[in-house]
Amino acid sequence: MIEIEERIENSFKNNLPFTVFRKPNSEEVKAVFQKENCPFYTKNFEESGFVFAPFSNKEEVLIIPYSEADVISLYARNHVYHSNQEIGIFETLYSDIDKNKHIQLVEKGIDFINTSGAKKIVLSRKEKIKIEDFNLMDVLKKLLFHYPTAFVYVWFHPKTGLWLGATPETLLSITDGSFKVMALASTQEYKGVMDVAWGFKEIQEHQYVVDFISSQINSDELDISNTYTVKAGNLLHLRADISGELSKDSSILNLINALHPTPATCGLPKEISKNFILENENYDREYYTGFLGEINNNSFADLFVNLRCMKVDTEKSEVSLFVGGGITKDSIPENEWEETVAKTNVMKKVL
Numbered sequence: 001m002i003e004i005e006e007r008i009e010n011s012f013k014n015n016l017p018f019t020v021f022r023k024p025n026s027e028e029v030k031a032v033f034q035k036e037n038c039p040f041y042t043k044n045f046e047e048s049g050f051v052f053a054p055f056s057n058k059e060e061v062l063i064i065p066y067s068e069a070d071v072i073s074l075y076a077r078n079h080v081y082h083s084n085q086e087i088g089i090f091e092t093l094y095s096d097i098d099k100n101k102h103i104q105l106v107e108k109g110i111d112f113i114n115t116s117g118a119k120k121i122v123l124s125r126k127e128k129i130k131i132e133d134f135n136l137m138d139v140l141k142k143l144l145f146h147y148p149t150a151f152v153y154v155w156f157h158p159k160t161g162l163w164l165g166a167t168p169e170t171l172l173s174i175t176d177g178s179f180k181v182m183a184l185a186s187t188q189e190y191k192g193v194m195d196v197a198w199g200f201k202e203i204q205e206h207q208y209v210v211d212f213i214s215s216q217i218n219s220d221e222l223d224i225s226n227t228y229t230v231k232a233g234n235l236l237h238l239r240a241d242i243s244g245e246l247s248k249d250s251s252i253l254n255l256i257n258a259l260h261p262t263p264a265t266c267g268l269p270k271e272i273s274k275n276f277i278l279e280n281e282n283y284d285r286e287y288y289t290g291f292l293g294e295i296n297n298n299s300f301a302d303l304f305v306n307l308r309c310m311k312v313d314t315e316k317s318e319v320s321l322f323v324g325g326g327i328t329k330d331s332i333p334e335n336e337w338e339e340t341v342a343k344t345n346v347m348k349k350v351l
């Protein structure tokens with residue numbers, strides 16, 4: 001880890017793009033350091049490298065091409081990351097205003113669903129906290145230690161700033177001519193048991209994601225798993241796995257276009273809910289609910305949805321946390337607020 005730590009420090013100081021990431025349940029930590037600071041954009045996801053895509057598909061997608069970078073792999077067991085520091089206490093800025101605003105947004109979302117016929121809209125907010133002594137390596141080590149089943153990453157680019165996260169959600173993985181997509185939705189707090197009951201709202205909200213994904217993918221045969229409960233930090237979600245063989249005319253690009261953003265992070269129907277989000281959330285999601293990960297020569301992809309993430313502004317000593325949840329006609333605004341508070345704890349635990 002020492003070599004990686006020094007390189008991270010150098011790249012950050014010199015404004016050079018880099019990423020360090022660990023895939024779910026893996027012991028391999030991979031670090032990618034771009035040698036020059038010019039931005040590269042993927043044209044069609046056919047290159048080999050690490051991509052970082054925003055929520056809105058109007059903007060170009062950044063890539064660190066592996067041909068322009070030093071790529072280092074490190075195998076480390078959990079204890080290497082262990083950090084004994086206590087959970088931080090921070091000043092949360094604008095919290096009451098945030099609560100009222102979010103509840104109003106959810107109420108507006110429910111009204112819109114009732115009048116427009118939309119089925120689900122994922123509404124989110126950004127919470128800023130003050131951190132005077134942000135230590136990148138310490139936070140990264142804590143993410144690696146606390147979230148072994150998540151895709152944990154840090155990404156820095158002069159075009160995007162510094163982002164970190166521990167996401168439970170895969171967008172798309174492609175290998176050897178087959179693909180896997182995860183339908184993840186619905187949330188409750190983990191209280192020590194995995195065998196929990198889910199209400200009608202949660203089951204339906206998750207089913208919308210399964211139905212959307214299966215309808216968007218052009219494959220002769222889809223394999224859809226049963227729905228099961230998964231744990232992600234202090235939270236539980238509903239998950240189903242959808243897999244199949246790629247048809248001859250599919251490419252990473254057309255699968256991404258078909259899927260992103262799914263109703264797990266945007267809504268159903270896609271365009272109506274996206275417009276509602278862009279017009280009403282009143283802040284820029286930037287890379288939250290975008291996606292990130294490795295691609296290789298149009299034959300391999302391991303892409304994750306950018307959730308449970310934060311953007312760090314070291315000059316202002318400010319960390320922005322991004323959290324949201326799926327709204328349906330049956331949502332209760334106060335509960336939706338509480339869900340976003342629970343989601344902020346995933347990141348607060350490591351700060």
Ligand SMILES: C=C(O[C@@H]1C=C(C(=O)O)C=C[C@H]1O)C(=O)O
Pocket residue numbers: 122124169184185186187237264265307308322323324325326327343
């Ligand atoms: C939008 C987020 O998470 C998504 C929304 C969920 C929900 O609505 O319950 C659950 C998992 C994710 O698909 C988030 O973490 O910010």
